[in-house]
Amino acid sequence: MNLKDYRYFKKLSELKNFSDTANFFGVSQPTITYSVKRLEETYGLSLIKRKSFANSLSLTYAGQQLLSHINRILLEDDLISDDMERIKREKIVMGWPPIITNYVIPKVFDRLRDADLLNSIIPVAKSSRELLTQLKNGEIDLSLLGSTILPQENHLDYQLIKEHHFKFIASAKRDVSKIKTVEDLFDEDFISLDEGSVHSRVLQHIIERYNVSPNTMFKTSDYHLMMNLVKADKGFSFVTETAIQGVPGIQTIDIDEIQLPPFYILFVYRHNMVGNETLAHLMHIFKNI
Structure with missing residues (x-):
């Protein structure tokens, strides 16, 4: 060869x-x-x-x-x-997409701390799409990911952490009682996450399927900013429920006729990775959330 x-x-x-x-x-x-x-x-x-x-x-x-x-x-x-190179550096480069990280890491923080693993992780904060590419190319070792589909690549394994749903959200101050249809919903002003996020792709699918068009007055890659603007009643938005767990000042808007895909929270890694006790312990923690 x-x-x-x-x-x-x-x-x-x-x-x-x-x-x-x-x-x-x-x-x-x-x-x-x-x-x-x-x-x-x-x-x-x-x-x-x-x-x-x-x-x-x-x-x-x-x-x-x-x-x-x-x-x-x-x-x-x-x-x-x-x-x-990973074995030589003795640290694990791990993908931490912002929304998923804020949901998952608090659940495992104590175990990571008690096992003295917090300083063994080099976090990379990017979108799930970018992190999946980096994982496939070997640029990172492991990753948390959010996706509407389960990984299909032969050389990747994954652990399903949680299946969540997408939600339309508004300020808890807003009266949404008259919003009953897709058209009613999309008549509102929207604050959207930008094209780099899975939210944007799912929202685009809804727009095409139901032949509607939101009045998107602002886009951002910062979901904290988006949430703060929604809480301040500056507009509606669309996000996975992962981002709004335990967040006050937000309400969800359910429209029965809108069918939405699941949102999978995943721990993904290359199946042929061999490592030391640090890697083995780290993988055990994330695979058993």
């Missing part, structure tokens, strides 16, 4: 051009040509189809199949270095 040939082939499949691929790696064009020829001889199949314009190409079915395996092989190769 020649990883260099695999890397050449992967980049060639992306750029679809021998010259551009050679330039990317700083090698001659024949180097890429001979690399593809070696792969074709190894597997006894044609892997690319040349096109007549601009030195372009496409993959054969065999090439597409090979590429799917190459992607996994190269990912694992990259993860080797990441895991060796």
Whole structure:
């Protein structure tokens, strides 16, 4: 197995051009040509189809199949270095999406403190979408995540911590007794979480499904700011119930005709991770919330 040939082939499949691929790696064009020829001889199949314009190409079915395996092989190769670095640094880089973290960490704080693990965690505060990408790429080791679907990636395992629901919210001061329909709800001013959050994607799905359009007067990535504005009766919002657990000054608005997906609170990790007692203890705590 020649990883260099695999890397050449992967980049060639992306750029679809021998010259551009050679330039990317700083090698001659024949180097890429001979690399593809070696792969074709190894597997006894044609892997690319040349096109007549601009030195372009496409993959054969065999090439597409090979590429799917190459992607996994190269990912694992990259993860080797990441895991060796993790073991050397003796600390665990963990994804902490803000809303999920504020819900989960108080539940495990005492156990983390008593096990002297608080200083073993390097927290990374980003959106669940960004953290999932970083986890798959080996940039972080473990992560709390919030998602409307359960992870499908073969190299990831997860523990379901809690299943919550999405809620439309308003200030407890607001009289919402006359809001009975989707149209009534979306006639109100909205303060929304921005496009980086799962809330924005779910809200967009509702907008498309029910053919409504909110009057979004303000967007923010700071859910604390959003909550404070809602409590001050500056507008309605849409958020998972995870964010409003035990928060005073907020009421939920339930519209029976609106069907909403579940919101899964997850602890996610790569299934082939091997570590010391610190990692094992940390994973045990989060897997048994």
